[in-house]
Amino acid sequence: MTTNTVQVPRSRRFAVGDSKPPTAERSWYTYVLAAAWILFLGVSGLFFWSIVSKSLPVWQKQAGTIITGTGWGGPYGGLPMIIGTLQTSLIALVIAVVVGLGTAISIVFLIPARLRLITATIVELLAAIPSIVYGVWGLLVLSPWMLAHFYPFLDSLGLTFLGSSNIATGPSILLASIVLAVMILPIFVSITREVISAVPQDLIEASLSLGATRWQVISKTVLPTARIGIMGAAFLALARATGETVAVALTIGTISKVQWHFFYPGTTIASWIATAFGEANSNDIQALMALGVILMVISLGVSLISRWFIARQRKILAKV
């Protein structure tokens, strides 16, 4: 719809500065930059090649089992880790979306400017905390509290499919999921906040001018207009959750078992790799590398979906 009148140079080689630098100088820094670029390509190529090649025997000998098997050693089965990764990150996502959407809406529409700044600062702060701190907090603070209060509370609601609070020991799928939820909350809130702030003011005013209440403006105009971008934020948060290692390793219990009772321990790909590496023999290492490839594919897929959503949201807003 809009035509670009400004020509953006495809390569900025000669666009930097007013005139070309003297030949000697140019060749000097050109080589440095080119070397950096080649180093980058080399390192990333080496990285992918080594991971894939290290895991190659697994893909050749037991490609099916690594995805669908459940035992570890002999044939290596990655199903408990794959399922655990999906379980923890999806539970975390649900919690983070519910809490985060409410938070983002409040930040943009409800709370006064000064509180808004404070809340935004807290969000930034949470994002900057290293994951080991979340893990230790989950283990030392959240876990005892859940053992004493939260598991029994869920028990009393009759949610027996989650397990029994009498048998629970602390580390669990649920604990890891809640820790993950807290960890991915900041990124979800900050992107969602940006997306809903970008909904044009005149759509809000148009709704109000049609007699919409403030709540209707949010539910019928702002959220529908922003929904694709919010999906993008959710998938970005999901990508972060699938790859999280240390905090999960500390709180999930790390047992190679497909675990549907969320009060009990399980494992994820990332936490399994981190914990199993120490005592791994060369066969184990091949299997762990194969798990790494699977995790990479999952994370990459989720990230790509997130980018796709965010790009589509941009397009929607460009049309408005």
Next chain:
Amino acid sequence: MTDDLTTKTTTTASSSGVKVAMQLKDVAVSFNGRTAVRDATFDVAANRVTSMIGPSGSGKTTLLRALNRLHDLTPGAKVTGKILLEGVDIYGPDLTVTELRTRVGMVFQRPNPFPTMSIYENAVSGLRFNGIKKKSLLDEAAEESLRAAALWESVENRLNVAASNLSGGEQQRLCIARALALKPEVLLMDEPTSALDPIATLRIEELMSTLKQQVTIIIVTHNMQQASRISDDCAFLLMGEDRAGELIEFNTTEKIFNSPIDSRTLDYTLGRFG
């Protein structure tokens, strides 16, 4: 107050026996204590088109937005004076802000249909906000308002496509239909054609002259020809020494353009400044 009025030249429509839709009495709007527009006193006659003209920054938009309380959103905005809708104070307790806005609709400068809604959903969005769910009522209102906005023929067969598929002029007529669906008494329009090409502009102007039979129109425009072509009454605003806009003259459009009382009005309509 009386002192003030001797220097103002405003006529009240009520004195000439015409029904009054809205009355402004000494209306002023300020942002964080800084006055943006003041001294607005005039009657908006029902079933006529009232235009507001004046140079950029003279407070036309600001004044217009006071009429459906859109300034309520802006922290630091303050509206003083009295604005009456059929005799009822719009800032008073007898009228809720949502009821006011269903009775006083608004069309914006930039066509802004809801991007995630179809043409149909846009047309009935106001009814939905007001809790109307019955399909037959919505269908009827959609057709009626789209017809009133001269859009029905061209969209009849594609009511469920996204509103963003329409041309700019069609989108603006959809926005007019959207406002009309609530059967408002007054329609506020802030430079509704400034984003449109001449042909689309002409169609909206034609539309307004038929629409005024069912709704009172208040339009802000920069376009002097437009004001003289389409409006029956005209308010001229200008910045005072302190940069605050004020009402200079209010009269029939014919008088404002042909025999204004204030020399500044004459200067402006002749294009000598602004």
